Amino acid sequence: MTQTTKETARKTAYTARKIAHRQGHDPAACAHLAQFLASLARFQTVAAYMPIRTEISPLPVMNDLAAAGKSVCVPVIQAPRQPLKFSRWTPGTKMLNGPFGAAIPEIADTLIPDILITPLVGFDTRGYRLGYGGGFYDRTFALLRKSAPAMAVGFAYSGQELPLVPTEPTDIRLDVLVTENGVIRF
Numbered sequence: 001m002t003q004t005t006k007e008t009a010r011k012t013a014y015t016a017r018k019i020a021h022r023q024g025h026d027p028a029a030c031a032h033l034a035q036f037l038a039s040l041a042r043f044q045t046v047a048a049y050m051p052i053r054t055e056i057s058p059l060p061v062m063n064d065l066a067a068a069g070k071s072v073c074v075p076v077i078q079a080p081r082q083p084l085k086f087s088r089w090t091p092g093t094k095m096l097n098g099p100f101g102a103a104i105p106e107i108a109d110t111l112i113p114d115i116l117i118t119p120l121v122g123f124d125t126r127g128y129r130l131g132y133g134g135g136f137y138d139r140t141f142a143l144l145r146k147s148a149p150a151m152a153v154g155f156a157y158s159g160q161e162l163p164l165v166p167t168e169p170t171d172i173r174l175d176v177l178v179t180e181n182g183v184i185r186f
Contacts, residue, residue: 005166009130013122013160014054020157021054025180030060033117033155033178037061040115043151045071047086047113050095050103055119056155066090073111075136076104083140086111100132115151116141118174120160127173127186128165129154141172151175 037046046065051057066072066089073086077099088109098104118137122130131137137152144150152172158179165171177184 010121016159018054020159026057028180032182033061036183043114045111045113046115047073048117049119052101063091083143084136117153117155120154120156122160122162124162124165128167130165138172
């Protein structure tokens with residue numbers, strides 16, 4: 001696998017995501033995500049994300065989880081090539097502009113999530129995600145899974161599917177992918 005291969009895959013997936021974003025599938029995808037989370041026996045802390053650009057938005061589900069008494073947190077980049085930290089989020093949390101344009105809570109209140117709902121650029125049927133290239137989520141999944149099971153849930157438009165995501169040994173597979181078409185378990 002070469003970096004050029006991943007860059008080419010990212011360009012293809014970005015274009016597909018931009019087209020899918022315009023089609024208004026967020027409500028259907030959020031309904032599937034909420035239904036999936038409701039089917040889980042026990043979890044307390046969910047990490048989601050503040051959407052940027054054409055990412056599918058988990059905000060309606062985040063609001064519902066917070067209203068139901070679940071702890072919700074969002075990723076905060078600490079430094080290049082480091083795992084993410086997660087800071088508590090509520091619908092009323094004051095947010096600041098963070099790295100790469102994603103909003104982060106003004107006050108850091110670190111939580112450790114049971115479930116990570118992750119954005120992505122592309123995915124394949126093997127459960128691999130193509131991210132932005134910083135490796136933040138792969139490092140985070142690896143770190144969290146050393147101490148406790150942490151479920152990796154990709155959240156995307158079905159149009160972001162690639163024939164094959166170029167992978168490296170450090171790439172972590174998703175456990176589940178949720179799109180507007182439903183839930184795929186890997």
